[in-house]
Amino acid sequence: MSNEQLPNEEGHDFDRRADDAGEGSESSSIKMDLPEIERDEAGIPTFIFHDKLSEADKPSAEKKTLEVVMLWREAVMTVGHYNAKSITIGDALKNDFRVASDAIPVESFHLVQYEDGQFLVNWTDQMTIEVRGDDGEVLGKEALQARQQVRQTSTDDYSCDQYTVDLHDRVAIQVGELTFVLQYVSPARIVKTSILKTIDVYFTKILSFSFLGHLFLLLALILTPLEPEGLSEDLFKNPNRFAKLILKEPEKAPKPKIELELSGSKGGGKHKDKEGKFGKPDKVKKDALASTKGAPKVDPNKREKDRKIAMESGIFAALKGGKGGAASNVFGPGGLGTGINNALGGLRGSSMGDAGGAGGLGSRGSGAGGGGNSLGIGGLGNGTGRGTGGLGDIDLGGRGKGKYKVSVGRTVTKGCLTQQVVLRVLSRANSQARYCYEKELQRNPNLSGKITTSFQIGSTGVIKSSRVAASTMGNANVEKCLLRVISRLRFPPCRGGGVADVTYPWIFKSGG
Numbered sequence: 001m002s003n004e005q006l007p008n009e010e011g012h013d014f015d016r017r018a019d020d021a022g023e024g025s026e027s028s029s030i031k032m033d034l035p036e037i038e039r040d041e042a043g044i045p046t047f048i049f050h051d052k053l054s055e056a057d058k059p060s061a062e063k064k065t066l067e068v069v070m071l072w073r074e075a076v077m078t079v080g081h082y083n084a085k086s087i088t089i090g091d092a093l094k095n096d097f098r099v100a101s102d103a104i105p106v107e108s109f110h111l112v113q114y115e116d117g118q119f120l121v122n123w124t125d126q127m128t129i130e131v132r133g134d135d136g137e138v139l140g141k142e143a144l145q146a147r148q149q150v151r152q153t154s155t156d157d158y159s160c161d162q163y164t165v166d167l168h169d170r171v172a173i174q175v176g177e178l179t180f181v182l183q184y185v186s187p188a189r190i191v192k193t194s195i196l197k198t199i200d201v202y203f204t205k206i207l208s209f210s211f212l213g214h215l216f217l218l219l220a221l222i223l224t225p226l227e228p229e230g231l232s233e234d235l236f237k238n239p240n241r242f243a244k245l246i247l248k249e250p251e252k253a254p255k256p257k258i259e260l261e262l263s264g265s266k267g268g269g270k271h272k273d274k275e276g277k278f279g280k281p282d283k284v285k286k287d288a289l290a291s292t293k294g295a296p297k298v299d300p301n302k303r304e305k306d307r308k309i310a311m312e313s314g315i316f317a318a319l320k321g322g323k324g325g326a327a328s329n330v331f332g333p334g335g336l337g338t339g340i341n342n343a344l345g346g347l348r349g350s351s352m353g354d355a356g357g358a359g360g361l362g363s364r365g366s367g368a369g370g371g372g373n374s375l376g377i378g379g380l381g382n383g384t385g386r387g388t389g390g391l392g393d394i395d396l397g398g399r400g401k402g403k404y405k406v407s408v409g410r411t412v413t414k415g416c417l418t419q420q421v422v423l424r425v426l427s428r429a430n431s432q433a434r435y436c437y438e439k440e441l442q443r444n445p446n447l448s449g450k451i452t453t454s455f456q457i458g459s460t461g462v463i464k465s466s467r468v469a470a471s472t473m474g475n476a477n478v479e480k481c482l483l484r485v486i487s488r489l490r491f492p493p494c495r496g497g498g499v500a501d502v503t504y505p506w507i508f509k510s511g512g
Contacts, residue, residue, distance in 0.1 A: 042128040049132045059184040071179040087112040100415045101176035105158040122160045134168035405509040406434045415500030436481035437508045449473025457500040461491040
């Protein structure tokens with residue numbers, strides 16, 4: 001593998017240069033001398049075919065290797081030399097050139113195939129090819145077909161054209177923004193270097209000191225003698241080695257006994273016979289009547305009197321339905337009668353308007369008295385009301401029209417931006433997507449469905465193109481509004497260039 005040289009400020013000539021040793025070691029480079037890149041009709045930069053290989057770099061039938069240079073616009077991205085090996089491009093990690101483009105039909109596309117000692121270049125209809133032969137003439141696909149140098153081949157997934165690379169050909173294939181340049185060159189010579197120049201002195205010192213420290217520790221462990229006699233001491237042979245600590249619970253003081261001194265001799269015992277009892281146990285006792293003298297008098301109407309006193313005092317007096325009572329003011333003609341009808345009789349519907357009815361808060365619309373439409377609140381449904389003292393009912397069990405759901409399906413991201421970066425930017429547009437859906441939901445309350453959008457992010461983070469890949473909603477206004485929201489998004493620029501393709505589905509649901 002030869003050394004690669006990135007573009008410098010001297011010129012755009014596409015050539016190889018020998019190293020300073022002059023022993024045949026070469027490296028590939030693409031130099032730029034024009035402020036703007038000129039492209040031909042096929043979209044391939046013209047500076048690729050301006051120069052020719054030097055004599056030291058020209059290949060021969062015995063000594064040759066295929067050099068592949070990947071350009072992004074005018075910048076060299078990767079250079080590789082290959083011998084007897086097929087070259088693949090695509091999104092897969094195993095590819096020789098990992099790139100993402102709509103022009104590549106599969107994840108691993110064989111750009112170059114090696115068969116019978118020759119390299120065959122493959123390209124599809126979405127790619128362009130130009131070949132400069134040994135005579136210096138640049139030929140396109142039509143000219144190559146006229147010379148019968150192109151053959152068609154196909155696989156299970158795609159069909160493509162094929163061209164055999166000659167010894168002195170330079171082939172350029174345009175794949176989106178990328179250009180692959182292929183040509184035979186002389187093999188690079190392996191440069192011999194001194195082993196002393198490749199040794200890291202600082203690392204060698206650290207390794208040496210670490211080795212000496214481990215060696216000293218190992219020798220100390222080996223030379224330390226063991227004393228088996230010192231290990232024979234154990235707890236059973238020397239029980240007095242440890243002190244014993246015994247904790248006893250403190251004794252509780254006995255409770256003092258309280259003795260009652262009775263009249264009579266102290267220390268006298270009970271009679272050995274049966275103890276006597278007062279009265280005759282066999283005598284039948286008579287029920288004695290209470291004395292009537294001085295007994296309290298009971299008022300039989302006291303319960304009813306207490307009830308009247310309670311009803312005429314406190315909250316019962318305030319809620320009593322009499323003239324001038326509080327309950328009359330609240331529930332009577334001046335309260336929830338005409339007053340509540342005037343206040344709430346015109347509430348109806350789901351849009352704000354002019355108040356209607358006798359003092360009502362109803363919105364603009366039709367209906368007797370305060371009929372009209374009002375803004376639905378949560379689960380409040382439609383309510384129809386009449387004027388002062390008329391009919392008025394509000395349905396609290398109906399389904400509200402203000403409930404809907406906007407969610408996101410499975411997002412697919414390919415290219416230079418990660419899925420986390422793309423989702424972070426798209427999450428800021430959820431409220432704008434909800435507005436697109438809510439605006440059309442007022443016209444069609446049952447509107448719902450899934451809209452899958454597909455868009456491409458350029459290298460600077462600007463949306464290059466956007467479209468609706470699939471839609472089950474069938475509403476062009478919501479789809480156009482979503483595309484306008486996506487076109488205004490700005491993403492972080494891609495490091496090293498490239499583009500990102502994103503598939504982002506929006507799911508809209510209405511109802512309670």
